[in-house]
Amino acid sequence: xxxxxxxxxxxxxxxxxxLLSFLWTPFDPVKVDAANRLLGFSGSHxxxxxxxxxxxxxxxxxxxxxxxxxxxxxxxIAAVIGTPLGILAGMSPRWLGEFVxxxxxxxxxxxxxxLAIMFGAVFGADTLTAMxxxxxxxxxxxxxxxxxxxxxxxxxEFVLAARxxxxxxxxxxxxxxxxxxxxxxxVQGSVSFAIAVLAEAALSFLGFGTRPPTPSWGRMLQExxxxxxxxxxxxxxxxxxxxxxxxGFNLLGDGLRDRLDPRLAxxx
Amino acid sequence: xxxxxxRRLAILLVSVLVASIVVFxxxxxxxxDPAQVALGVNATPELLAKTRAEFGVDRPxxxxxxxWIGGVARGDFGRSYVTRDAIxxxxxxxxxxxxxxxxxxxxxxxxxxVPAGMSAAVRHRKPSxxxxxxxSQIGVAIPAFLAGIILVQIFAVQLRWLPSGGWTPPNQxxxxxxxxxxxPALSLGLVQGAVLTRYVxxxxxxxLGQDYLRTARSKGLRSGQALVRHGLRNASVPxxxxxxxxxxxxxxGAVVVERVFVLxxxxxxxxxxxxxxxxxxxxxxxxxxxxxxxxxxxxxDVLYTVLDPRLRGS
Amino acid sequence: xxxxxxxxxxxxxxRDVSFEIGAGERVGLIGESGSGKSxxxxxxxxxxxxxLGASGSVSLHGRELLGAPERELARLRxxxxxxxxxxxxxxxxxxxxVGRQVTEPIRVHGxxxxxxxxxxxxxxxxxxxxxxxxxxxxxxxxxxxxAMALANNPSLVICDEPTTxxxxxxxxxxxxxxQAALSRESALLFITHDLAVVAEMCERVLVMxxxxxxxxxxxxxxxxxxxxxxxxxxLEASDxxxxx
Numbered sequence: 001x002x003x004x005x006x007x008x009x010x011x012x013x014x015x016x017x018x019l020l021s022f023l024w025t026p027f028d029p030v031k032v033d034a035a036n037r038l039l040g041f042s043g044s045h046x047x048x049x050x051x052x053x054x055x056x057x058x059x060x061x062x063x064x065x066x067x068x069x070x071x072x073x074x075x076x077i078a079a080v081i082g083t084p085l086g087i088l089a090g091m092s093p094r095w096l097g098e099f100v101x102x103x104x105x106x107x108x109x110x111x112x113x114x115l116a117i118m119f120g121a122v123f124g125a126d127t128l129t130a131m132x133x134x135x136x137x138x139x140x141x142x143x144x145x146x147x148x149x150x151x152x153x154x155x156x157e158f159v160l161a162a163r164x165x166x167x168x169x170x171x172x173x174x175x176x177x178x179x180x181x182x183x184x185x186x187v188q189g190s191v192s193f194a195i196a197v198l199a200e201a202a203l204s205f206l207g208f209g210t211r212p213p214t215p216s217w218g219r220m221l222q223e224x225x226x227x228x229x230x231x232x233x234x235x236x237x238x239x240x241x242x243x244x245x246x247x248g249f250n251l252l253g254d255g256l257r258d259r260l261d262p263r264l265a266x267x268x
Numbered sequence: 269x270x271x272x273x274x275r276r277l278a279i280l281l282v283s284v285l286v287a288s289i290v291v292f293x294x295x296x297x298x299x300x301d302p303a304q305v306a307l308g309v310n311a312t313p314e315l316l317a318k319t320r321a322e323f324g325v326d327r328p329x330x331x332x333x334x335x336w337i338g339g340v341a342r343g344d345f346g347r348s349y350v351t352r353d354a355i356x357x358x359x360x361x362x363x364x365x366x367x368x369x370x371x372x373x374x375x376x377x378x379x380x381x382v383p384a385g386m387s388a389a390v391r392h393r394k395p396s397x398x399x400x401x402x403x404s405q406i407g408v409a410i411p412a413f414l415a416g417i418i419l420v421q422i423f424a425v426q427l428r429w430l431p432s433g434g435w436t437p438p439n440q441x442x443x444x445x446x447x448x449x450x451x452p453a454l455s456l457g458l459v460q461g462a463v464l465t466r467y468v469x470x471x472x473x474x475x476l477g478q479d480y481l482r483t484a485r486s487k488g489l490r491s492g493q494a495l496v497r498h499g500l501r502n503a504s505v506p507x508x509x510x511x512x513x514x515x516x517x518x519x520x521g522a523v524v525v526e527r528v529f530v531l532x533x534x535x536x537x538x539x540x541x542x543x544x545x546x547x548x549x550x551x552x553x554x555x556x557x558x559x560x561x562x563x564x565x566x567x568x569d570v571l572y573t574v575l576d577p578r579l580r581g582s
Numbered sequence: 583x584x585x586x587x588x589x590x591x592x593x594x595x596x597r598d599v600s601f602e603i604g605a606g607e608r609v610g611l612i613g614e615s616g617s618g619k620s621x622x623x624x625x626x627x628x629x630x631x632x633x634l635g636a637s638g639s640v641s642l643h644g645r646e647l648l649g650a651p652e653r654e655l656a657r658l659r660x661x662x663x664x665x666x667x668x669x670x671x672x673x674x675x676x677x678x679x680v681g682r683q684v685t686e687p688i689r690v691h692g693x694x695x696x697x698x699x700x701x702x703x704x705x706x707x708x709x710x711x712x713x714x715x716x717x718x719x720x721x722x723x724x725x726x727x728x729a730m731a732l733a734n735n736p737s738l739v740i741c742d743e744p745t746t747x748x749x750x751x752x753x754x755x756x757x758x759x760x761q762a763a764l765s766r767e768s769a770l771l772f773i774t775h776d777l778a779v780v781a782e783m784c785e786r787v788l789v790m791x792x793x794x795x796x797x798x799x800x801x802x803x804x805x806x807x808x809x810x811x812x813x814x815x816x817l818e819a820s821d822x823x824x825x826x
Contacts, residue, residue, distance in 0.1 A: 393632070485656070485659065486659055487687040488659045576677060577677060578714070
C-alpha cells in the first residue's frame with residue numbers, strides 16, 4: 001500500500017513538472033547566458049546554471065518532457081504490438097504459441113540499448129529512433145505477460161462455457177481475456193516505463209538520444225562530467241531526477257501489483 | 269534429458285542464424301555508399317567503383333551475406349571499410365575486456381544480492397528486512413553510469429585510491445589490472461546487485477513458505493540447515509532466470525560504463541564504429557553481442573533442467 | 583507418561599487444552615477444520631508459525647517443550663518426536679531424490695545406518711530410492727513421509743489428517759500401513775475429522791470444538807455413549823451408527 005502511494009507521488013511530481021513546462025519555465029532552458037555561468041543554488045536560479053549559463057531547473061523540467069514522451073511512446077508501441085501478439089499466442093494451438101515465444105526470445109536477444117544504437121547508426125540518432133528502438137525491445141515483455149495471462153483466462157469456466165457456446169475468438173478475446181489481463185498489463189506498463197526512462201537516460205548520455213539543444217536528463221549528466229569536482233550539483237540534480245522517476249514507476253508498478261493480487265500481498 | 273538439451277541446442281543454432289540475417293539486412297539498409305565514406309568526397313567514379321568491388325558491396329545481397337557469415341563461422345570478420353584493418357583480432361581483444369568487466373560486475377552483484385536478499389527474506393517482517401528492501405529499490409533506480417560518475421568522483425578524484433579510467437591487461441600488471449577494474453565493476457555490480465537482491469528475496473521468501481521446509485524441520489533440521497540443504501537449490505531456479513536476463517542487461521550496461529571509465533571494450537568499439545559509419549565492424553560487433561545473449565539464454569535453459577528435476581521430462 | 587499437555591493455549595484459537603498420551607497408546611484427536619487440532623499438533627512439534635505464541639505446558643518424557651530452545655527441539659524432532667502432514671504433494675523436496683530424503687533423519691541424528699531401500703521397502707515402496715518426488719503419486723509420497731517419520735522409532739508419532747488429501751482406495755492402504763509399521767512402543771496422536779477412521783485406529787479419542795476439548799475418553803465409550811452434543815452431532819453425521 002505504501003509503495004503505491006509513494007510511487008504515485010513521485011510519478012505525479014515528474015508528470016506535473018513536465019506538464020508545467022509547457023506553460024511556464026523559470027527561464028528559457030536553451031538560452032545561453034555566458035555572464036551567468038556556473039551559478040550555484042540561488043533565489044533566482046533554484047538549481048543554479050550550467051557551463052553555458054542555462055538554468056538547470058528549466059532544463060530539468062523540459063528534460064522531464066522528453067523522458068515522459070519517450071516512456072509513453074515506447075511503452076505504447078510495446079503494449080499495442082505485444083499485447084495482441086501475446087493474446088494470439090495464448091489462444092492458438094500449442095505449437096503456434098511456442099513458435100511465437102521463440103520469436104519473442106529472438107527479439108529479446110536485441111537489448112534496447114543495442115537496438116537504439118543500431119537504429120541510430122542507420123537512421124541517425126535522435127529521440128524518435130530512441131523511442132522506437134526501446135519500444136520494439138520492450139514488445140517481448142508485454143507479449144510474454146499477455147500470453148501467460150491469456151493461458152490462465154482460457155482455462156477458466158467462463159471461457160470454456162463461451163467456447164462451448166460457439167462464441168467467436170474475437171469476442172472471447174475482447175470480452176473475457178482483455179479485461180482480465182488488463183491489470184497485469186498495467187503493472188508491466190509501469191515497470192517497463194521505468195526501464196524506458198533508464199534506457200533513454202543512457203542513450204542520451206552516450207549521445208544517441210535526444211539531440212541538442214533539446215534538454216535531456218541523460219545529456220545533462222554527460223555534460224556535467226568534466227566539471228564534477230567543482231560543481232557536483234550539475235550531476236546530482238539530473239541524476240536524482242532520473243532516480244526519482246525510475247523509483248516512482250517501479251513503486252507504482254509494485255503497488256499496483258499488490259493491489260491486484262491480494263494473495264501475493266498477504267504473503268509478502 | 270539429453271533430448272531436451274539437443275532440442276535447445278537446435279533452437280539456439282536456428283536463432284543465431286536468424287539473428288545474423290536480421291543484423292545483416294539491417295546494416296544493408298544503411299543509406300550511403302561505404303566506398304564513398306571510406307574515400308571521401310573527392311574520389312573519382314572509377315576509384316569508387318574499384319573500391320566497391322574490393323569491398324564486395326557490388327554483389328547481390330545474398331552472396332554478400334553468405335560470404336560474411338561463412339567468414340564469421342571461421343573467425344574471419346572481414347576488413348573494416350574505414351580502417352582496412354582486420355576486424356576479428358581487435359574484436360577479440362575488446363571482447364576480452366568487456367568479458368572481464370561483465371564478469372566482475374556479475375560477481376559484485378552476486379556478492380551483494382545473495383546475502384542481502386536472503387537476510388531481507390528471513391527478516392521480512394522486521395524493520396531491518398524492510399530497510400534492505402527499500403535500499404534495493406533505490407539502488408535499482410540509479411543508472412549504472414551515474415553510479416560510475418559518483419564513484420569516480422569519490423574514489424578516484426577526491427580520495428585518489430583508485431584510477432579514474434584506463435585499462436591494464438592482466439598479463440601486464442595484475443595489480444593495476446585489478447585496481448582499474450574495481451570502480452567499473454562496482455558501478456555495474458551495485459546497480460545489478462540491487463535488482464538481483466529483490467529477486468533473491470522473493471525467491472527465498474517463496475521457499476521459506478514451502479511445506480517441504482517444514483517437513484525438513486520436523487526431521488530435526490534447524491531452520492538454517494533446512495533452508496540451505498533443501499531450500500537453496502529450489503530457490504536458485506528463479507534466481508538463475510534473472511541472472512540470465514541480467515547478463516544481457518550487464519552486457520549493454522557495460523557499453524555505457526566503458527564510456528565513463530574509458531575502457532577499450534566492445535562497447536566503445538561499437539560506438540566508435542557507428543560514429544565512423546564503419547558498417548562492417550558494427551555488423552560484426554552486434555552479431556557477437558546478440559549471439560552472446562542467445563548463448564546465455566541457452567545455458568540458463570540447460571541449467572534449469574539440472575537444477576529442477578521436474579523439468580527433465582522423463 | 584510419554585506426552586503430557588497441560589493448559590495449552592494459543593491465542594483464542596486453542597484454549598486450555600489438556601491431555602496425556604502413554605507409551606504405545608493410540609490416541610485420536612477429532613474435530614472440524616478450525617477446531618484447533620492442527621495447531622495443537624504443531625505446538626507439540628514446536629513448528630507453530632512465528633506470529634502465534636503458545637502458553638501452558640507440553641512435556642515429552644517429562645521434558646518441557648514449549649519455550650525450549652530451538653537447538654533442543656531440533657534434537658528431538660525426527661528422533662523422539664515426528665509428524666506426518668496432511669498434504670503429501672508438497673511435503674517433499676522436489677529437487678532431491680526420495681532415498682536421500684528418507685535417510686535424512688538417520689543421518690541428522692547420527693543413528694545406526696539403515697539403507698534407503700530398507701526404509702522404503704518397509705512402507706511398500708521397493709525400488710523407489712532413486713526416484714524424484716514428482717514421479718510418485720500422492721499415496722506413494724505419503725508413504726515416503728511415513729517412512730521418514732518412523733525412521734528413528736520415535737516415542738510419539740503425530741499424524742495430521744494423513745489421508746484426507748488422498749483417494750478413498752488409497753486411504754485404506756495408508757491407514758493399514760500406519761498400523762502395521764508403527765512399533766509397539768511408539769505412541770500415536772492421530773488427527774482427523776473422520777469418526778470412522780478414529781474407530782479403526784485409536785484406543786482413546788479427544789473431541790475438539792472451537793479450540794477446546796469438549797469430550798475425552800476411550801473410543802468405545804465416546805462412540806457408544808457420547809456425552810457432548812457436538813460429539814453426538816459428529817456421530818450422526820458419520821455412518822458409524824449403522825456399524826454399531
